[in-house]
Amino acid sequence: MTRRLIRGATLALATGGAVAALPLHAETTTATDPRGLMAAQTCAGCHGTKGYIEDSAYVPLAGMPRERFITAMESFADGSRPSTLMGPLARAFTDEEIAAMADYFEAQPKERARAIDPASDQTTGQALDPEEN
């Protein structure tokens, strides 16, 4: 009996690190693409509303450069970047959705006040108004 799981060991927290840039197949979308909002809001249950989070093991997504987001999702999906659950999740989204999510998160301000105050940031609501796209 090995007791593999409870044996003390150094916890390797760094699952990310440097990842090679991958070619981007996804089409360019705008930050007000409703597909981006629909897909991106599913991340918020862990990564915070609009990708804003602090003091957490979860990576903040608000304000993340779109290329970085896309590279991360593609490398989670193909397994080149180790993960616990991001691999299966990343594989379940389309290239178009990933690009739209990337645009959405890049457009979100990093500061908490603007990120969650409906009065000072209307981009989220606008994404849902077809006439404003």
Added chain:
Amino acid sequence: MNRRDFLKILGAGTAATSSLAAPLARAERAPRVVIVGGGVGGATTAKYLKLYAPHVNVTIIEPKREYQRPYGSSEVITGQIELEDIVISYDDLKTRHGIEFVHDTVEAIDFEAKQVRTAGGQRLGYDRLVVSPGVSFDFEAIDGLTAELAETRLPHAWDAGDQLLVLKEQLESLPENPTVVIGPPPNPYRCPPGPYERAGLIAQWLLDRGDTQARVVILDPKNGFTTDYTMLHAWNDLYDFNIPEPARSKYSDEEWAQLTVHDNPGPIEWVMGDMGGRILSVDAETMTVEAEAGTFQADLINIIPPLKAGRIAIDQDLADDSGWCPVDQRTFESTRHADVHVIGDACIAGAMPKSGYAANSQAKVLAIQLKALLAGNDPVEPVFQNTCYALAGNTEVGMFVADVFRMDGDTIARVDEQRYLPFDATEAEYRLAALYQHNWMKAFTEDCFS
């Protein structure tokens, strides 16, 4: 004729007479969305609707002044956290997001007049009603179980609240090397990995106390559960748990060969449905549980009764014979009453589980759909996600299920393939999952309530 049809006719008319002035004025006021229930589904709908459509008036009807989160609450029983750690204030929803609260219970819904009446006598009109009532318990399904006994001798502790403290006290008062019986409910139920996580937490608690001969017997009507593939494997390693033969099909031959057969098995026993695990009756006086497999004498009994939709949904004719609420799974509009949407544990949502994350994900989709519907637009094609974290018992060993869902015709279907930690997951991966589990409690709570 509903109001939308009326307005269409009105718009096509040539002149508005004075008799039409009143309904016209009503149509111009801000849309009103009333939400019944201030749990994960109701709170998230309210917050995101205000983010996406700030002009909508949003009111939550909820009797409790503060929320107690059921997710992660088994850790109150085994003392990793206190009851106060699961208490969540509604202040952020009220002050930061401008959501109105009526702290009252719903007496009746008038679907024709589109009005909710509360026990305190208030009448709240709505353009769209959201009902997110959580679950209620079918005590009658198990002979000997009652709502009264659940408050004293036989707590289920499956909806937060003081029953957690009752169960905690019972655990702490147990004699040396006790027998604990845990009875998970049949499908579908809230928090699929939860009963098994609780069994693991209690087993670990007893081992930590030095009880080397304790028994934690899971009497289960089912042959599987979400995360079983990971949980059973972890128990095999952590607790000298022998995986029952009928569960062999969950693993490949190669994986099965790597599992250990323990000569002196540890505390946890899983009596699967096929092994007679279904509980028939319980006797709180003699502390015995009668299952198909036989009689079990116990020092602590924690049966989670079969679940159904929250009482309001059943009383107000939103549930069908299954005890759950049928909805259009794209918009969550009830198939029984128009302009009423049911989300969270209470609704029938295809392949989505009854979990906090699922309710949160449904609520955000609903916020988008409500904005569209209130503006007279078509609903948007939804995407959903669910993540459930669970602990093996040892709080540094975690696991998860992670799924993405899309519409398949009229039904919500799961689209991912791999959803658990792989069989050959490293110790670091189990520990990372536990770390994320602990962080998720705060992150998720903030997404719903702050």
